[in-house]
Amino acid sequence: MAAAAAESRYNMDKTALFKITYGLYLAAVEYEGERCGCIINTASQATDTPCRILVTMQKRNHTTELVMRKKSMTVSALAISCPTEVIRHFGFQSGRDTDKFADTAYRTDGEGNPYIAEHVTAYYSCRVMQSIDLDTHMLFICDVEEAENLSAEAALTYGDYRAAKNGRVSEMPVESEKKTVKKYVCPICHYVYDGDIPFEDLPDSYVCPICKQPKSIFQMIEE
Amino acid sequence: MAAAAAESRYNMDKTALFKITYGLYLAAVEYEGERCGCIINTASQATDTPCRILVTMQKRNHTTELVMRKKSMTVSALAISCPTEVIRHFGFQSGRDTDKFADTAYRTDGEGNPYIAEHVTAYYSCRVMQSIDLDTHMLFICDVEEAENLSAEAALTYGDYRAAKNGRVSEMPVESEKKTVKKYVCPICHYVYDGDIPFEDLPDSYVCPICKQPKSIFQMIEE
Structure with missing residues (x-):
């Protein structure tokens, strides 16, 4: 990858970062009557005593803005049986435009933050102790x-999700043009765009449905 | 879990944290002629521009001490075919007592930090930009x-490793006593001790082979 290599004097193949393993989570918050949630993939346990986890979220996410104000949130690990529709519902639209919890059954934690009891295998109620600004992310x-x-279900991994998504695509009628359609990958969360609309024709406002990176940073995959 | 619940006025089941998905990585460093590496499970990409990852490591690890001095390290994603022996070699002994790279073929990155080219699917050469003290971990x-x-191999997940380990155990001759043997789990990395020596009989100096937590924090699993 010539473009990526130019960023470093050393060997820099950003696709190597795709080998990092992620789960898939729903982060959610209620702040002054507004509920919001989004799909994230970077949650990990940092320490046991105290029980502490790290959560990285795109700054432009409305959920992130509310978490910065509330200083608390729920993080739920999606179950392996979680339907794609749930991921689409929370990941493919912005909480600025719609109340994603309006038609969704949910419970609230001690801080009033929502979590869905269906399609998730566990939830964690999190109090933000420290926020670190990482430019594009918090x-x-x-x-x-x-x-x-x-x-009792296992957690959904981002790899499972990607494999299931690829499976769905392969079940579609084979079109001879399909071979020449280029896929694009989000370099931060590895979401692969392989929709019917050519990536180039998507609006400039298109963002990664998972991590909200702008269209401009997507990388073409040669297949 | 009564013990865990006592820590919080709310519902606190620490086994729910086991649902967080992890990869399995080898972190390694060379500092003033000393090489050291250890197995870790918390590496995740934080941002794409710049390309930044988060790495959490047990402070007591010798590798961690050297990384704090050197301010750089390699992180390698173990391949799905990585033999348990490699994980044991880097995870089950301390670099204070032995040079784990002595009989291991390795290469070095631009900073002189070692990485093994076999049994790993990708490596990342990392410069520490910020260190945050999380009490037991950095x-x-x-x-x-x-x-x-x-x-081109997929990355090994901690779930794969645990499943493989359980597989190996189930292939052992069935002993009638086996049913009553209690397993213990490391609450931070979820390593399950199910060795032949009863956990209680292990020395007090026993530490989790993956994340180096002390024996004292292991939790008994009722089965």
Whole structure:
């Protein structure tokens, strides 16, 4: 990848970062009557005593803005059976335009932050102890104040999601043109755009449905 | 879990944290002629521009001490075919007592930090830009300065490793006593001890082979 290599005097293949393993989570918050949630993939446990997790979220996300004000949120691990529709519902639209919880059954934690009890395998109620500005993203270091297993199911990984998505695509009627359609990948969360509209024809306002990166940073995949 | 619940006025089941998905990585460093590496599970990409990853490491690890001095390290994603022996070699002993790279073929990055080219699917050369003290652990916010795919293989997840380990155990001769043997889990990285020596009989100096937590924090699993 010549473009990526130019960024460093050393060997720099950003596709190598795709090898980092992620789960898939729903982060959600209620702030002054407004509820908002979005799909994220970077949550990890940092320490056990106190029980602390790290959450990285795109700054431009409306959920992130509300979390910065509220200083708390829920993080829920999606279950392996979680339908794509749930991911689309929370990941493919902005909370600025719609109340994603309006037609969704949810419960609230001790801080009034929502979490959905269906399609998730566990939730964590998180208090933000430290916020670190990483330019495009905020890193929240959180104390976990509540945690509960909501099902015995395994957690959905981003790899599972990608494989399922690819499976769905391969079930579609084979078109001879399909071979020449170029896929584009979001370099931050590895979401692969392979919709029917050619990527080039998507509006400039298109953002990654998972991590909200702008269209401009997507990278073409040669296949 | 009564013990865990006592820590919070809310519902706190720490086993819910097991649902967080992790990869499995080898972190390594060379500092003033000393090489050291250890197995870690919390590496995640934080931002794309600049290309930045988060790495959390147990403070007591010798590798962590050297990284704090050197301010750089390699992080390698283990390949799905990585033999358990490699994980044992880098995870089950301390670099204070032995040079883990002595009989291991390795290359070095631009900073002289080692990485093994076999059994890993990609490596990242990381410069520590910020270190955050999380009591038992250090959180390193790193710029990625080199990155390379070393094989086309998928990355090993901690779930794969645990499943493989459980598989190996189930292939052992069934003992009638086996049913009553209690397993213990490391609450930070979810490593499950199910060795032949009863956990209670392990020395007090026993530490989690993956994340180096002390024996005292392991939690018994009722089965």
